Amino acid sequence: MQPDPPQPTVLYTLEQTIKAYRRLCQQNIDQVITDLTVDQGLTLMVLSNYPALSQQRLAELVFKDKASITRIIELLVQKGLLARAAHPTDKRKSDLRITDGGRQTLARLSPTIQLNQQTALQGLSAAELAQFDATLRKILANCSPAQP
């Protein structure tokens, strides 16, 4: 028997839900690829969909800090899934390229990503999802700092 949640608000459930979803994603990834985290997989996928992305832009897309991106990329490079080359025009940047191994990993990952989303959202109508998304965006806007 559990006592009532400490914060009886949807925000508590929100936190709980995202954790459960991340756990599900990791478990499903583990079944097709060894030693890859959700964030590494997501980063790889985004790099695949948007080639020639700077780390800065990549960070925005996956909603991460640039310091985090640096480290995630480092791990992907260590695993041979990603390669850094010199950027042709801007020496501050590096040119990130997915390796063959990275492409293979992505191919195996792709069905899992579909599965994760389907699993999480099963039984929800399009209308319900749309309403949910709308509310979520309101909360997001409420939490986002004002843009002067």
Add this chain to the structure above:
Amino acid sequence: MQPDPPQPTVLYTLEQTIKAYRRLCQQNIDQVITDLTVDQGLTLMVLSNYPALSQQRLAELVFKDKASITRIIELLVQKGLLARAAHPTDKRKSDLRITDGGRQTLARLSPTIQLNQQTALQGLSAAELAQFDATLRKILANCSPAQP
């Protein structure tokens, strides 16, 4: 100009929203208390509301790992907000007690917690929130492992 999000699903927005909310919480805490994290504040609050809680139960309530709870408690003890005493009947457990300093911290924290929730949820009707909560719980159930 941003390209489309890499995963055009509500789950991506969900992740984004919870991050924005946590950031908001931390910023508001920072304005009334120095050197306290959201998780430390939450832990302290739950311990205050449910006295004589074991770390195990505490972990469930704040939806954290028991290893994480151990470390959060350690930091709260270091900061003098929490004290460990010997548990009267079970030597494996420790009796967690909020110190006077901890109580002061909680008192200053309390309005901030209200503020955070109000800020995040402003402009949402009760009906909209209820609908949102219902959908969230469906997703949570979808992501939770089956209980045999």
Add this chain to the structure above:
DNA sequence: TTGATTTAGTTGATATATCAACTAAGTTTA
């Protein structure tokens, strides 16, 4: 009651989050 199992909590290793300081390279401006 001893031996097996379970439970409570700690600790280590690694990944990520966040903030701040930093380097290097590009850009602007006086």
Add this chain to the structure above:
DNA sequence: TAAACTTAGTTGATATATCAACTAAATCAA
């Protein structure tokens, strides 16, 4: 063009997440 500023990325420090291994204590079972 030189100085000031901005941008891209790295690195360090600390907090948390997760998994696994571990200790010690409690409980169960034969």
